[in-house]
Amino acid sequence: MSDRIHNFNAGPGVLPEPVLKQAQQDIWNIAGSGIGIMEHSHRGKVFDRVIQEAEQEARTLGNIPANYKVLFVQGGATQQFAMVPMNLLPKGRTADYLITGVWAQKAFKEAKMFGSVHAALSGEASNFSEIPPASAIAYSASPAYVHLTTNNTIYGTQWRTEPPVPAGVPLVADTSSDMFSRPIDVSRYGLIYAGAQKNLGPSGVVLVIVRDDLAEMGPKDVPTMLQYRVYAAERSLHNTPPTFGIYMMGQVFKWIRETGGLDAMAKRNEEKANLLYTYLDQSSFFRGTAHAGSRSLMNVCFRGPTEELESKFCTEATKAGFEGLKGHRSVGGMRASIYNACPKASVEALVGFMAEFAKKNG
Numbered sequence: 001m002s003d004r005i006h007n008f009n010a011g012p013g014v015l016p017e018p019v020l021k022q023a024q025q026d027i028w029n030i031a032g033s034g035i036g037i038m039e040h041s042h043r044g045k046v047f048d049r050v051i052q053e054a055e056q057e058a059r060t061l062g063n064i065p066a067n068y069k070v071l072f073v074q075g076g077a078t079q080q081f082a083m084v085p086m087n088l089l090p091k092g093r094t095a096d097y098l099i100t101g102v103w104a105q106k107a108f109k110e111a112k113m114f115g116s117v118h119a120a121l122s123g124e125a126s127n128f129s130e131i132p133p134a135s136a137i138a139y140s141a142s143p144a145y146v147h148l149t150t151n152n153t154i155y156g157t158q159w160r161t162e163p164p165v166p167a168g169v170p171l172v173a174d175t176s177s178d179m180f181s182r183p184i185d186v187s188r189y190g191l192i193y194a195g196a197q198k199n200l201g202p203s204g205v206v207l208v209i210v211r212d213d214l215a216e217m218g219p220k221d222v223p224t225m226l227q228y229r230v231y232a233a234e235r236s237l238h239n240t241p242p243t244f245g246i247y248m249m250g251q252v253f254k255w256i257r258e259t260g261g262l263d264a265m266a267k268r269n270e271e272k273a274n275l276l277y278t279y280l281d282q283s284s285f286f287r288g289t290a291h292a293g294s295r296s297l298m299n300v301c302f303r304g305p306t307e308e309l310e311s312k313f314c315t316e317a318t319k320a321g322f323e324g325l326k327g328h329r330s331v332g333g334m335r336a337s338i339y340n341a342c343p344k345a346s347v348e349a350l351v352g353f354m355a356e357f358a359k360k361n362g
């Protein structure tokens, strides 16, 4: 589409064009109701179908077992940093955190407000440029749960597989920046959460997948809107939910299914990431910052020869129609976020632009 540019924003990020087109129609008039999606009652028939479909599409995509609830929560992934320990960390117990980046650190710090926490792994020594080996994990005696961040959006690293956890201990995952970008075995987790704005939809809604027993275990004296059991019992409809966000998530899930599901999505994401990493590996101008074995397929972080040239690159890239390539303010450099909806053509165009820039400025 000629009036859209190449979008490498880290979040909110690019959404699938067919979904945006459908949403344009449904904002005006959904399902022949004469009313747009945002104007429907959350208790009405039309929205009831929307939320049921969103849940069903998520269940199909993730092959989610029947003993897990699919919830739609507000407050962003950041609110989950608090909700997880408020519900899953009983008094006197310790929660273990695998610290592989900024978001993991934030989750850890937030959990400290609610109980005892233990950093079972830290990538700080390598400045978070890699996921340390599982052999470096030192769990506490009997953790209430283990928390990890599957994809480190800011440093561009990603867990390849789940780490080993002590038998019977629930694994809790912040999958905000790689949810449904590859197959996921939900049964290996106790709770999975993902803020929508990277891979799943607009900001303002979080997908939570939680095992039934964990949804029910929290104390009953935490605020109503922060208890998983309330969302589970009332199908995320205790109060007015983010109806448009839930609609969009459902449409994105459907788009993933219709384009081949998670296996096909993973294959496309690998192809896109390989284009960039292969270019970076042979470039004498740019260099990737993440260790090869820990590279993220979602966020590709790289540096140029000097900060001056990096800033020139970002300025010229913006002029040439490549948006969002500046690295996170805490690490500098560049970052190309190539989420599910980022077309391969955008990545090809970026590699071409990088090669040309390197030739002119090298």
Ligand SMILES: *Cc1c(COP(=O)(O)O)cnc(C)c1O
Binding pocket: 011, 075, 076, 077, 078, 079, 103, 149, 151, 152, 153, 174, 175, 176, 177, 195, 196, 198
């Ligand atoms: C973006 C992000 C967050 C924060 O999400 P909010 O919805 O802004 O709270 C948390 N974790 C990860 C891994 C992220 O990428």
